[in-house]
Amino acid sequence: MTATTRDRTRHTTRHTTRQTTRTTGRYVLLVLMGLLFVSPLLFMLVTSFKTSTEASAVPPTWVPHPFTTQAYTSILGADGTPVLRWFVNSMIAGIANSALVVATAALAAYPLARMEFRGKRFVFGAIVATLFVPPVILIIPNYLIVGQLKWLDTLVAVIVPTAAGAFGVFFLRQFFLQLPLELEEAARLDGASTFQIFTRVVLPLSKPALVTLALLAFLTNWNDFLWPVYVLFSPEAQTLPAGLSTLQSANNVRYDLLMAGAVIASLPVVLLYAVAQRFIIEGVSRSGLKG
């Protein structure tokens, strides 16, 4: 395929016209597909700045007239749908869950990658096996366990149980295995303890993987839907996705309000994606390679 690029720059080839047609064809296809992905998102944003009448207008408008932030101001502090509160809840849950996932997964992945001990194969086998266990089996019993712990309808319910997922351990173990052993051995010779090697040699070398895992964990937690819908029932306790469901039930066809809510729920992850998409996309793409 690099040949295609080279040919394109060298305008003397016979195939120039054919190549140009092919390149143009590709771009047309890519742009059309891009529109398919972007225009719904753009329409969501535009609608959130409309009046409720204009939001349901036929034919639809792409420029709000008048431009209003009324939808936002009316949902941010509304009774029964406290969107601002949900935003704060989602932030707390996302950050806490992400920190818990990274800390526990990094600690667990290190011995699985670097130490020999009895039971290692069994533990790793059990962790990997659960990667393919459908989460549906855990919903009912975990609801009861969380109930026993008095966590129902509190943020702890969406922070702690979901941190037990096997992905982080698996992901970081793969990364640790690829690190050169020499640095750790050198530190050992200098008299560093296992824990010091872990915190001063391994973790600093693993920054990209740790950042990637932290981002993926945050995104997963921010977007999680089924579990929060059932374990967070009072409006003040909800996270944004569960809250959107409440908002939709309360304002069935007030599309201005619903789109404003959807924009608020998208904002942090879109910003995160804009800043750190390299990590996010790489993290996702790497998850397939060792499957």
Added chain:
Amino acid sequence: MPTSLASGAAAPGGEASADTDLDAPPRLPRGPRGAGAAPWLFLSPYLVLFVGFVIAPAIYGFWISLHDYDYTLPGKPFVGAENYQKLLSPDSVTFAPFWQSMKATGIFTLSSVPLLLVVPLAVALLMNSRFRGRNLFRSLYFAPYVLGVAVVAVLWRFLLDANIGLVNQVLGSVGLPDDIAWLTSTPAAWVALVSVTVWWTLGFNSVIYLAGLQDIPAELYEAAKVDGANAWQRFWAVTIPGMRPVLSFVTMVTIIASANMFGQSYLMTRGGPGTETRTAIYFIADTGLRSFQMGDAAAMSYVLTLVLMLLSVGVFMLFREKESA
């Protein structure tokens, strides 16, 4: 091995203790492989979570499924396999709605999985060369996935609104029917749910495929070219075999994701029309966590899991067989 325990638990930031210095030389090759309690100290925080919220509930769930477990009632009598028998006897009250929901999951999985395997592969192939703006397009296609199911479903319920939705208006403007009840009639609702899911997760599978494509050595393509293979032949002789592990991973992950479809149906169709698009996981969650019939729900979740496991084994065998052929 008390010393390795001590070093394993050494306070972060603390200097290397004297005894570590002392026994380092004679045990020089112990390297990072020194065992004892250290590995378990590292593992313990995660294992507490893992045992508490994965292993224990998986067993506890089975125990629940053997009881008439109503959350709201004090007595939870042991009933043996009764909850399972109910799912198999047509005259029980749970039989019809459960299998209706399994059918909904089946319809959704069968129609979404092929699309989610093929379309992203085509997109990945289109992206698998150097051209200007490649990363931009890749980011755009991946973007919906970042948003999560709640935003995506709330947005598309608006766009698919039969009267004022953008989709029907666009269809109308090009002379197609503009009054399709996307969310309240079948098969339109299935088309809507599947399309929205493809829109939402296409980028995810594409990115995994793209990484797989880039791992195939260019020499293989060159060699095939020298042998006179055309693009189509190269695809079947080089791309597909080279992608086998990635394909089996994506197939497995996509089947499991589709079989767990919940948010789209919950937010876009409310399981309707009637209960036609109420998926198995939706029905299980409602039975267990809204009606609190937890014994029934737990039994259902085991049946669904069993079906999914068998399916996964089937997929695994399929790809393995091809590998040895």
